[in-house]
Every structure is written in C-alpha cells, then in structure tokens.
Amino acid sequence: MPTYDYKCKACGQIFEHFHSMKDDPIKDCLLCGKKGEVDRMISNGSGIIFKGTGFYVTDYKKGGSGESSGSAASSSPASE
Template sequence: MPTYHYRCKNCGYDFTEQQSFSDEPITVCPQCGQEQVHKVYAAPSIEFKGSGFYRTDRGSSK
C-alpha cells in the first residue's frame, strides 16, 4: 500500500498516511481540524537504490 505525505497549510502539521489508490485523499488536518491539508507527494514507495535512475536523468537533461 502506498504511503502518502500530507501537510497542513494552517498549522504546518506534517504526517504520512498509508492509503490504497481507491481511498479518498485526506483534506482535514487531524491536529487542528481545518480543511487545509494538501498532499506533498504521492510517490508509491519508489526505491532510489538503483544507480540507473539519476544517471539517466542527468544524461537526458542536457
């Protein structure tokens, strides 16, 4: 299950939540209760161990 990173624009509360793709994104902050939460990124556990990832990125960005 992918982990999503959220941040509250109101109080700055920072948290991660495991959700499936069918789950609705969180909008209400669990700390202050305001509807100010936005998704920071939605990367479903990408592994950065491989050396090929950034190498290809560097090479093609020229």
C-alpha cells in the same frame, strides 16, 4: 497500500497517512483538526527494499550463453 505525505496549511505540520490508491485524498488535518486545510505532497517514491538472506551473482545467471566472467578481461585490447 502506499503511504502518502500531507501538509496542513493551517498548522504547517507534515504527516503521513496510509490508505489505498482508490481512496480520495484526506481533506482534514489529523494533527490540528482543521477542516479542508490539507494538501497532498508529491513524494519521491520509495527505494528498492531487498528482503531475504542475500543476493549473489549466481542468482541471476544467464543460461546458454557460454560466456564466463573472465572472458571480458581476455577480450580487451593489450596496451603497448
């Protein structure tokens, strides 16, 4: 479930609220209590979160191509 950002028109405070995408946006300010004074803000989204012990080049190795990481250097044109 995502976290949404809201801004109250009455008090000007920005706050977050965690709820389902299927739920209606909240209308009342959680900080000052004003009814119907809240607008949901457009957010940039969240970044990628990497969890685990680490990610390595060998984790996503292409299979069956027969190319190694050194072949790109040998195929480059020689400088004169």
